[in-house]
Amino acid sequence: MKLYDYVLSASCYKVRLLAALMGVKLELEAVDFHPGQAHKSAAFRAINPAGTLPVLVDGDLVLSESTAMLVYLAQASGKIWLGDATPASAAKVQNWLAFSARLGASLGMARLHDMLLYPGDIEAFRRTGVECLRELESHLTEARFAGRIFLVGDSPTIADIACFPNVALAPDGGVSLDDYPSIRLWSRAVRALPRFIEMPGIHRLHELKPTPEAVPPLESL
Amino acid sequence: MIPQAVLNEWYPVAMIALVGPRPGRQTQLLGSDIAVFLEDGQIVVQGAKGQRLAVTLRYGHVWACPGTPAHDLFPIPEADQPGRRLVDCGVVRVKCSPLRAVENFLDIAHFPFVHTDVLGAEPHTEVGRYEVQIREDSDEVWATKVHFYQPQAAKSAAGGIVTEYMYRVAAPTAAVLYKTCPNQPDAWDVIGIFVQPLTEEFCEVWPWMALFDDTTPQADLIQFQQMIFLQDRSILENQIPRLLPLDPGKEIPTQADLTSIAYRRWLKRKGLTYGAQMVAA
Numbered sequence A: 001m002k003l004y005d006y007v008l009s010a011s012c013y014k015v016r017l018l019a020a021l022m023g024v025k026l027e028l029e030a031v032d033f034h035p036g037q038a039h040k041s042a043a044f045r046a047i048n049p050a051g052t053l054p055v056l057v058d059g060d061l062v063l064s065e066s067t068a069m070l071v072y073l074a075q076a077s078g079k080i081w082l083g084d085a086t087p088a089s090a091a092k093v094q095n096w097l098a099f100s101a102r103l104g105a106s107l108g109m110a111r112l113h114d115m116l117l118y119p120g121d122i123e124a125f126r127r128t129g130v131e132c133l134r135e136l137e138s139h140l141t142e143a144r145f146a147g148r149i150f151l152v153g154d155s156p157t158i159a160d161i162a163c164f165p166n167v168a169l170a171p172d173g174g175v176s177l178d179d180y181p182s183i184r185l186w187s188r189a190v191r192a193l194p195r196f197i198e199m200p201g202i203h204r205l206h207e208l209k210p211t212p213e214a215v216p217p218l219e220s221l
Numbered sequence B: 001m002i003p004q005a006v007l008n009e010w011y012p013v014a015m016i017a018l019v020g021p022r023p024g025r026q027t028q029l030l031g032s033d034i035a036v037f038l039e040d041g042q043i044v045v046q047g048a049k050g051q052r053l054a055v056t057l058r059y060g061h062v063w064a065c066p067g068t069p070a071h072d073l074f075p076i077p078e079a080d081q082p083g084r085r086l087v088d089c090g091v092v093r094v095k096c097s098p099l100r101a102v103e104n105f106l107d108i109a110h111f112p113f114v115h116t117d118v119l120g121a122e123p124h125t126e127v128g129r130y131e132v133q134i135r136e137d138s139d140e141v142w143a144t145k146v147h148f149y150q151p152q153a154a155k156s157a158a159g160g161i162v163t164e165y166m167y168r169v170a171a172p173t174a175a176v177l178y179k180t181c182p183n184q185p186d187a188w189d190v191i192g193i194f195v196q197p198l199t200e201e202f203c204e205v206w207p208w209m210a211l212f213d214d215t216t217p218q219a220d221l222i223q224f225q226q227m228i229f230l231q232d233r234s235i236l237e238n239q240i241p242r243l244l245p246l247d248p249g250k251e252i253p254t255q256a257d258l259t260s261i262a263y264r265r266w267l268k269r270k271g272l273t274y275g276a277q278m279v280a281a
Helices: A010-022 A066-077 A087-116 A122-145 A158-168 A182-193 B098-106 B218-236 B253-272
Strands: A002-005 A026-028 A055-058 A062-065 B011-015 B025-029 B032-040 B040-049 B054-058 B060-066 B084-090 B093-094 B131-135 B140-150 B162-169 B173-178 B186-200 B202-211
Touching: A002 A010, A010 A066, A010 A087, A026 B218, A055 A066, A062 A066, A062 A158, A062 B011, A066 A087, A066 A158, A087 A122, A087 A158, A087 B093, A122 A158, A122 A182, A158 A182, B011 B025, B011 B032, B011 B186, B025 B060, B032 B060, B040 B054, B040 B060, B054 B098, B084 B218, B093 B218, B098 B162, B098 B173, B098 B186, B098 B202, B098 B218, B140 B253, B202 B218
Parallel strands: A002 A026
Antiparallel strands: A002 A055, A055 A062, B011 B060, B025 B032, B025 B186, B032 B040, B054 B060, B084 B202, B093 B202, B131 B140, B140 B162, B162 B173, B173 B186, B186 B202
16 A cells, blocks of 8 residues: 655645554655645646645555545554444544544644745634634543543544644644643543654654653762 | 844855746845846846845855855855765745754754654763864864764664764854765765744745765655654744843753854854844843
């Protein structure tokens, strides 16, 4: 399975992250998105006419939407990531996959604007991003009151993986996460998952490592 | 008021390969609007009042001087060495002082914590003693004999190696490092960081490389460098105070900070205070 990849892309990271968490090996092919704009080239459009990243190729199957890739990986190799099989649960997961597109169009665009000089109305990106964060914070707070930590049900699903990157990267676009304690706890829970991988701007949990040896008292030095 | 010494230096303002016709790249230099565009086959850097700035095209980038150039742009002889691949890595905007972006590039101690499992790894966190000097002949800051254990020193590195580094501050907002080349042990890989000071608290950073590596695809080389730099970006945007302090204040430097101390001293001595904080914090 081959992923056409860009290391700084939040959408590419969604797919790399889920594959890593599931223990699925992806063949990565770096595409010179910035500064080369190789994803707009004729050669790349022959693979994906939309000229977007990521692209997942598995035999004859070619996928160009990251949420579809998450569904495919989970259906093929780890159905537990789809949530339980009830109609309501499946629909809730789909709801969050659609929500993740709003995160990309707001927080994701703010980040691309601030980092890679993408054009656009930065204030509008941030404002709609904050609206998304408030919705997410509200939902996650309700979940905490009910004793849950993830978006749907009791265990992590592709809903979490779809939403996590652009939320965790919000500070790259000038949107602080300081005001959202439930989001911060959720982010910590995602980063604490076994086999979690980071990307630039998303740090691993150094603080969860074993406590270092006690520092000797000053007078003994 | 921007000191004349600051105005008379060279600053990167664009990647040569990306400069197009008017309106071209509309950006800032030292707080003033500039435009970089092609006109009759020539690259022009134009100030807000229509004035033309002095321009040098070198190392894949357009360099401009808003004042009267005090000297030529610094040399990187390796750029002309046969067999090297020159890689332009594109621009990244960072909300930090341009001087802080350079200082971070000179620092080794953060590798295990910010570039974990790539340029450093716990518990190999010790920075051994190295040598720093301000070279009078070239008027540059140099750090030499820097050694550090790195799990993946470069895209072409197969496993962990002890990498040797030399660091060089060649201009107020440009630094170059030389590091052990995994493919060619008798040569150095050369990596530059060219920082465009938009304002005192905003910059755009253009990493650039001159490597001996015939096999790694260009996209992989660029993404490796972008991955490294973007790991730094979120740290840089959170550094306080936002301006780089040049006077000794609350900060307590350690042995590992020798290069940074020399850089700050050099900036202060030369009056290159744009992006610097002069009052003790």
